Amino acid sequence: MEKDFGSMAALIGDPVRANxxxxxxxxxxxxxxxxxxxxxxxxxxxxxxxxxxxxAGLLSVEIQGRHRYYTFSRPEVAYAxxxxxxxxxxxxATTTASADLPIRNCRTCxxxxxxxxxxxxxxxxxxxxxxxxxxxDFVVSKKGxxxxxxxxxxxxxxxxxxxxxxxxxxxxxxxRPHLAGSLGAALLQKMLDEHWLRRMANTRAVLVTPKGQKxxxxxxx
Amino acid sequence: MEKDFGSMAALIGDPVRANxxxxxxxxxxxxxxxxxxxxxxxxxxxxxxxxxxxxAGLLSVEIQGRHRYYTFSRPEVAYAxxxxxxxxxxxxATTTASADLPIRNCRTCxxxxxxxxxxxxxxxxxxxxxxxxxxxDFVVSKKGxxxxxxxxxxxxxxxxxxxxxxxxxxxxxxxRPHLAGSLGAALLQKMLDEHWLRRMANTRAVLVTPKGQKxxxxxxx
DNA sequence: GGAATAGTTCAGCGCAGAATGAACTATAAA
DNA sequence: TTTATAGTTCATTCTGCGCTGAACTATTCC
Numbered sequence: 344m345e346k347d348f349g350s351m352a353a354l355i356g357d358p359v360r361a362n363x364x365x366x367x368x369x370x371x372x373x374x375x376x377x378x379x380x381x382x383x384x385x386x387x388x389x390x391x392x393x394x395x396x397x398x399a400g401l402l403s404v405e406i407q408g409r410h411r412y413y414t415f416s417r418p419e420v421a422y423a424x425x426x427x428x429x430x431x432x433x434x435x436a437t438t439t440a441s442a443d444l445p446i447r448n449c450r451t452c453x454x455x456x457x458x459x460x461x462x463x464x465x466x467x468x469x470x471x472x473x474x475x476x477x478x479x480d481f482v483v484s485k486k487g488x489x490x491x492x493x494x495x496x497x498x499x500x501x502x503x504x505x506x507x508x509x510x511x512x513x514x515x516x517x518x519r520p521h522l523a524g525s526l527g528a529a530l531l532q533k534m535l536d537e538h539w540l541r542r543m544a545n546t547r548a549v550l551v552t553p554k555g556q557k558x559x560x561x562x563x564x
Numbered sequence: 565m566e567k568d569f570g571s572m573a574a575l576i577g578d579p580v581r582a583n584x585x586x587x588x589x590x591x592x593x594x595x596x597x598x599x600x601x602x603x604x605x606x607x608x609x610x611x612x613x614x615x616x617x618x619x620a621g622l623l624s625v626e627i628q629g630r631h632r633y634y635t636f637s638r639p640e641v642a643y644a645x646x647x648x649x650x651x652x653x654x655x656x657a658t659t660t661a662s663a664d665l666p667i668r669n670c671r672t673c674x675x676x677x678x679x680x681x682x683x684x685x686x687x688x689x690x691x692x693x694x695x696x697x698x699x700x701d702f703v704v705s706k707k708g709x710x711x712x713x714x715x716x717x718x719x720x721x722x723x724x725x726x727x728x729x730x731x732x733x734x735x736x737x738x739x740r741p742h743l744a745g746s747l748g749a750a751l752l753q754k755m756l757d758e759h760w761l762r763r764m765a766n767t768r769a770v771l772v773t774p775k776g777q778k779x780x781x782x783x784x785x
Numbered sequence: 786g787g788a789a790t791a792g793t794t795c796a797g798c799g800c801a802g803a804a805t806g807a808a809c810t811a812t813a814a815a
Numbered sequence: 816t817t818t819a820t821a822g823t824t825c826a827t828t829c830t831g832c833g834c835t836g837a838a839c840t841a842t843t844c845c
Contacts, residue, residue: 347652349582355648356577361570375792388834390793400653409791409842419734423651426644430622431568596822609804611823630812630821
């Protein structure tokens, strides 16, 4: 028994696997490549780790076409992850220095915008009554549909996709939700295409360009 | 945050450290040399591992003469260890032999009662509407307050403690929750004091005395 | 059909981190 | 005082396991 416990602990104790579990904590199903982006490792390596987690019965897969969606096999896994996170020492009074780190300020969460900028953008959309919160999703108003249309984003098309259309994703730095789902992804893509934002290498941090600064303050404040 | 979680998981994920935590799960304080024997490794190596667990705040030491007694620094650590154990694959066709092992039947989890007896006792309390489940805690009803009072347990005093009052701790053999927290600890202590239960040496198993059999079946069925 | 995308498997490399041995401090007994 | 026990620290060795690159299968799209 203690042997079993040791191997279970070792299983969770790898940085990559821990990050996978941490990512899955939002309850959504992720494909292998999404996870590879999220935990920032190669596809092969991730595949190996997923295999171990599957074999141990922590995760389950659902195969859909050429995609494989990974989730927790049962809620107990999420509870255990949370109880582990609960052991972390209480955050030592976030310093102004670390509060200004780019990664806290403006970053991507999988394929949409997160961090302070992501949250404030989302809240601006709500204030302008372009979207409204509904449980774990956002609902786009008629006014919002037009607005996104003018941005070159076709909400109807996005709604057809399998994945969530306009999810509310809880931000771990801001502790407030930001716009996710296919709509959030499309919005980020648009802002990257228009060179309002630029991805930084080897990190999820995102840079706001001068042009972006102008456009964002115009559209969202 | 994910980094912190990863390092916490890695901390627990070493075989020796996992065994240390597993050993300490009985709530007793162990000296370094006792642990070295228990987890079967050298003294120096163990000392190194204990140092890491201490630095991470999972364990605390009390120095008495030339001995150093190690324990969990707080009950949450024990809960997390149990929840990890709960992830172990369902035992393949539990033989009648292993199902009857004392350790499965009646044991302590850190400082409260677990195993089949612990779970059934908890479920009896729920049936009698003395407590009700609420997320990861139990709520004690007015009737329950009186009941615990008659047992000589002062719920109000227990509520003042820093630690959780009536936690629901998931049992790794029964896969159902049992009563933990300061209330669970007080109840176990009471049953030990009244000689309904007796701790067995060098194990987490607990013996139900004849007197205990009588009282338990009276109170809980 | 061919090309692109999604994902896995396998062999070999590399390194973080665990284990070891020796030296050290400190308490307790004789 | 000397000896034994309890425990830690440090420098060094060693090894398990994660990571990479290459090759592979499977599905979708054109």
